[in-house]
Amino acid sequence: MEHAQTYGLVAEFESPTALVQAAHKAREAGFRKMDAYSPMPIEELHEALGLPQTKLPFIVLCGGAIGALAGYGLEYWASTIAYPFNIGGRPLHSWPSFIVPAFETTILFSALAAVLGMILLNGLPMPYHPVFNAKRFAMASRDRFFLCIESGDPKFHQTETRRFLESLGPREVNDVER
Amino acid sequence: MSDTAVTTPAGGGREQQAAYLAPGHSFSTVTDKISSIVLTQKISLGWLLSLGVSASLAGLLFVSVGYLFVKGIGIWGNNIPVGWAFDITNFVWWIGIGHAGTLISAILLLLRQQWRTSINRFAEAMTLFAVACAGMFPLIHVGRPWLAYWLMPIPNTMGMWPQFRSPLIWDVFAVSTYATVSLLFWYVGLIPDLATLRDRTPSKLGRVIYGIFALGWRGSAMHWHRYETAYLLLAGLATPLVVSVHTVVSFDFAVSVVPGWHTTVFPPYFVAGAIYSGFAMVLTLSIPIRAIYGLQDFITMKHLNVMAKVMLATGLIVAYGYSIEAFMAWYSGNHYERFMMLNRMTGPYWWAYWGLILTNVLIPQLLWFKRCRTNVVVLWCLSIVINVGMWLERFVIIVTSLHRDFLPSSWGMYSPSFWDWATYIGTIGLFLTLLLLFLRFLPMISIFEMRTMVPAARVEGRKH
Numbered sequence: 001m002e003h004a005q006t007y008g009l010v011a012e013f014e015s016p017t018a019l020v021q022a023a024h025k026a027r028e029a030g031f032r033k034m035d036a037y038s039p040m041p042i043e044e045l046h047e048a049l050g051l052p053q054t055k056l057p058f059i060v061l062c063g064g065a066i067g068a069l070a071g072y073g074l075e076y077w078a079s080t081i082a083y084p085f086n087i088g089g090r091p092l093h094s095w096p097s098f099i100v101p102a103f104e105t106t107i108l109f110s111a112l113a114a115v116l117g118m119i120l121l122n123g124l125p126m127p128y129h130p131v132f133n134a135k136r137f138a139m140a141s142r143d144r145f146f147l148c149i150e151s152g153d154p155k156f157h158q159t160e161t162r163r164f165l166e167s168l169g170p171r172e173v174n175d176v177e178r
Numbered sequence: 179m180s181d182t183a184v185t186t187p188a189g190g191g192r193e194q195q196a197a198y199l200a201p202g203h204s205f206s207t208v209t210d211k212i213s214s215i216v217l218t219q220k221i222s223l224g225w226l227l228s229l230g231v232s233a234s235l236a237g238l239l240f241v242s243v244g245y246l247f248v249k250g251i252g253i254w255g256n257n258i259p260v261g262w263a264f265d266i267t268n269f270v271w272w273i274g275i276g277h278a279g280t281l282i283s284a285i286l287l288l289l290r291q292q293w294r295t296s297i298n299r300f301a302e303a304m305t306l307f308a309v310a311c312a313g314m315f316p317l318i319h320v321g322r323p324w325l326a327y328w329l330m331p332i333p334n335t336m337g338m339w340p341q342f343r344s345p346l347i348w349d350v351f352a353v354s355t356y357a358t359v360s361l362l363f364w365y366v367g368l369i370p371d372l373a374t375l376r377d378r379t380p381s382k383l384g385r386v387i388y389g390i391f392a393l394g395w396r397g398s399a400m401h402w403h404r405y406e407t408a409y410l411l412l413a414g415l416a417t418p419l420v421v422s423v424h425t426v427v428s429f430d431f432a433v434s435v436v437p438g439w440h441t442t443v444f445p446p447y448f449v450a451g452a453i454y455s456g457f458a459m460v461l462t463l464s465i466p467i468r469a470i471y472g473l474q475d476f477i478t479m480k481h482l483n484v485m486a487k488v489m490l491a492t493g494l495i496v497a498y499g500y501s502i503e504a505f506m507a508w509y510s511g512n513h514y515e516r517f518m519m520l521n522r523m524t525g526p527y528w529w530a531y532w533g534l535i536l537t538n539v540l541i542p543q544l545l546w547f548k549r550c551r552t553n554v555v556v557l558w559c560l561s562i563v564i565n566v567g568m569w570l571e572r573f574v575i576i577v578t579s580l581h582r583d584f585l586p587s588s589w590g591m592y593s594p595s596f597w598d599w600a601t602y603i604g605t606i607g608l609f610l611t612l613l614l615l616f617l618r619f620l621p622m623i624s625i626f627e628m629r630t631m632v633p634a635a636r637v638e639g640r641k642h
Contacts, residue, residue, distance in 0.1 A: 017638045023399075039205060039374070040629040041402040044637045054404045060411050071351075074331055078339035087343050097343040100426060104351040107419045111359045111412055115366055118408035122401045125393035132396065138377040140397050141370070143205035143629075 007130035007178045008034075008150035009161055010137070011170035016042045019145035022168040023048035026149060029164060033153035037131065037146040056117050063113025064106050071105025072098055135174045148176060198293045199631045200475035208476075208628045209374060212621050215471055217379050221618070224470070229614045235607020242600040243318055251321055253597040260580045260592035265319040267572040268602050270427055271455065272312035272609075273353065274448075274568060276360070277420055278456020279305025283363060284416035287409075293484055295631055296476040299371075299624040300467070300616075301460050302364040307612040308459070309357045311605040316349070318601075345429040352426040359419055363412050369395050370405075370626040424452040431575065437518040438579030441506070447499030454492040454538075455568035457485050461561035465554050467617065476623055479552055486551040489542065489564065496571075497539045514584055526591060527578045534574050538567030 013019045016038065023036055027050055036045050079085070080092040090097075119125070131137060131148055140146050147170075149161055165173045199208075246253055256263050279301035286294035317326045329350045331340055340347045372392035379385050395401070428448035431439035461482065468477040507519035522531045541563050544550040551557060582589045616622065629635060 015634055016636075017634075020637045036399040037397040038399070038402065039209070039397060040370070040626045040635065041406050042399070042635075042637060045399045046403045049399050051400050051403060054400075054407050056404055056407045057411065060415075075342045078331060079342055083337065083339040085341070087341065090343060094343050097348075100345075100348040100422075100429075101342060101351040103422060104348075104355040104419075107415050107422075108355040108358060111362055111415050114408045114411045114415070115362045118366070118404045119393065121404055122398075124395065124401075125390075127389065127394045129394060129396055141374040141377045141395075142209045 005178060006151050006158065007133070007176040008148050008152075008156070009158075009165055009173055010131065010134045010146050010148040010176050011165040011168060011173045012136060012139070013145040013147065013170055014143075016045075016145060018169065019147060020044045020048050022147050022165075022170070025168055026147065026164075030155050031149050031153050031161075033150040033156075035131075035148050035150070037137070037140040037148065039141050039143060039145075054121065056114065056121065059117040059121075060110050060114045063117075064110035067109025068102055068106040070109070071102035074105075075101060130176055130178050133178075134176045136172075144171075198296065198478060198480060199628065200478065203475065203632055204634065205629050205632055208632060209378075209625055211473075211475075212623050212625045212628065213374060213378055215617070216375060216619060216621055217384070225614060225618065229611065232607045232610035232614060235604055236611045237604075237607070238600050239604025239608050242597050242604050243314075245597065246318055246601070247323065251319065253595060254601075255593050255595045255598055257590055257592065259583060259588050259590050260577055262319075262576050262580060263592050264573075264594050264598040264602055265315045266430075267569065267576050268605060269312050269315035269319075270448075270572045270576075271569045272308045272315070272605065273356075273427060274424065274452035274455045274572075275459045275565075276305040276308035276312065276356075276456065277424060277449075277452035278460050279303070279308075280356075280360060280363075280416050280420040281453055281456065282460070283367070284413040284420065287413045288417060292631065293481050295627045296473075296478075296623050297460060297464060297481060297485075298627070299364075299367060300464065300622045301456075302360065302367065303613065303616045303620075303622070304456075304459060304463065305360050306357075306364055307609045307616075309353070309360060310612070311609050313353055313357060314605065316353075345426065345433045348426045349430055352423045356419060356423045359412070359416055363416055366405075366409060366412065367624055367627075368620065369393060370397065371621045371624060373397070374625055375621065421449055424449045431579075436579050436583055437512070437514040438522070438575065441503060443499055443502050443506070447496060447502075450492045450495035450499065451568060451571060454489060454496055455565060457489045457492070458561040458564035458568070461485055461489075461557060462565060463613065465558045465561070467622070469554075471617075471622075473623065476628065482554065482557055483548075483551050486545050486557055486560075489561075490545040493538065493542045493545070493564070500535070500539065518579060518582075521582050522574060522578045525578065525582065527574065527581070530570055530574050530578065534567055534570040536567075537563045538571060542567075 011022065013022060019036055019038060020042065023034075023045060026034055027048065032050075034049065036042075036049060038045065075098040076093060079094070079098075084092050087094075131146075134146070134148075136144065137146065147165070147168075149156060149165065155161070162173055254264065256265070279298075282294050282301040283298040286298075317323055320326050320329075328334075328338070329340060329347065340350070369392060372388050373395035376385055376388040376392045379388060425445040425448065428444035432441055432444040434440060464477055465482070468474055504519055507515040510516075522528075542560060544556070544560060549556075550560070577592050581592055
């Protein structure tokens with residue numbers, strides 16, 4: 001392939017507004033395989049890039065359901081089957097008492113699902129990524145905003161895409177080596 | 179930057195944002211200012227001295243606990259009938275302090291209170307360290323701490339399982355979940371800032387260590403989207419959790435039959451008390467920290483004022499709790515309840531009860547006055563007074579209820595031993611040691627969230 005050596009082209013902007021506008025224009029121009037990098041979350045960027053909604057809430061719901069069932073199941077099994085014990089004449093299946101630990105395990109499993117789900121769906125930990133090779137990319141965690149059009153995009157062309165990115169008014173455009 | 183310059187009247191969203199961040203800041207100044215504390219500032223003599231003192235106190239904790247393990251809890255003043263004393267007082271005090279951190283990071287996030295941004299990181303760290311101190315007390319109080327794992331539902335050769343009908347087991351679940359979720363919340367909040375430190379640190383070792391914990395964060399748009407979703411969900415989960423934790427702590431008392439403990443008002447009044455003491459601790463810590471590290475631009479007078487108002491409100495709820503306790507003791511017509519209340523007020527521990535009323539109810543009424551809320555010295559002193567008051571509250575509830583219950587023949591007295599004090603002061607040392615290390619090695623203010631407070635962070639033009 002022509003662009004085997006490049007991961008893509010990255011344009012550097014100085015404000016979130018410029019980045020969001022650039023992302024809109026790039027999408028209107030037909031680019032699809034691109035990503036934006038910013039030092040803080042930008043709500044509008046998600047829509048501008050046409051990114052899908054995350055499945056994370058569903059994963060967290062499943063985590064919570066498993067936590068509730070596992071917690072309550074453990075209590076039921078331990079108190080009625082594995083270690084039945086008469087405490088002040090209360091029934092072995094003392095469900096009102098069991099709600100409290102089951103509530104806590106629900107929260108615990110949901111929280112673990114949220115954090116692990118977020119990290120794994122994001123493909124992290126990933127210490128190496130080609131975009132780190134881009135010049136000045138360290139500024140993406142400080143005060144600069146980057147739009148990267150990847151060479152995997154069908155419309156990608158080394159010189160024309162560079163010209164397109166330069167037309168968006170970036171501070172500079174750089175190659176991203178693999 | 180003078181403090182008066184940032185008190186703009188509350189208005190629309192942007193004016194409010196500006197008031198919580200001094201004007202003139204950009205993405206880079208916010209980043210550089212906060213990260214420089216960790217990356218470029220030299221270790222100061224004051225920090226080293228503070229660390230030395232706190233670490234020595236933490237050493238005292240290790241000595242106390244070591245001696246405890248050798249001799250058993252007979253080294254404390256605990257006895258029968260006062261089987262719970264300093265240990266549980268300290269447990270509840272510490273865990274209550276932790277609650278403000280979760281309140282600030284989770285509940286205020288859901289309520290879109292932007293002022294939380296500059297204090298949440300450090301309040302969450304405070305939560306973690308307070309929970310670490312709290313969790314130690316029940317474990318060392320069990321008498322044979324090497325058997326403390328019996329509290330956990332772990333399959334064992336004895337075929338025994340925990341007693342799930344007991345509030346003490348509920349507490350194990352609540353506190354361990356709380357510790358875990360607080361750690362997750364804090365760590366997730368740190369990931370983008372760790373990436374900033376990774377990219378900015380001049381030291382190679384720092385780059386490797388921060389890099390490992392940053393997990394290769396690169397600020398991709400889709401990552402931020404999932405990140406924000408996860409963060410919001412965590413806040414939604416931590417909110418009922420934090421309420422449940424102090425509720426369960428209050429169940430440790432309320433589910434029993436001891437007069438003075440067996441009260442339905444306990445859960446809400448404990449939760450309010452927890453927030454009260456937690457905000458007091460946030461102020462106790464943040465007032466000196468903002469002065470020492472020059473963070474008046476980020477933790478403004480407006481923040482301190484708002485926190486003082488939260489203290490005033492929760493303090494009033496707590497005061498209501500005290501009055502209802504006294505009222506119900508009289509109104510119930512229950513002989514033992516009535517005696518318990520009279521004994522609290524006029525018995526051998528009268529000084530603790532009236533000290534509590536003085537420090538937790540009367541003196542904090544100064545917070546009604548704006549001049550007190552905006553004077554950092556007065557506010558700091560008030561926060562210390564409230565910390566003392568909340569400690570006394572737990573002491574009063576635990577010791578005065580236990581020392582004279584139903585049968586006069588089983589009455590007794592409790593007085594703390596040297597080791598009680600040593601253990602308590604030791605946990606303060608441990609807490610401060612952890613906090614000082616945190617201030618030195620991690621950004622104490624969330625950098626990425628502060629960037630969103632910069633006026634330029636708002637995307638102009640397109641509506642969304």
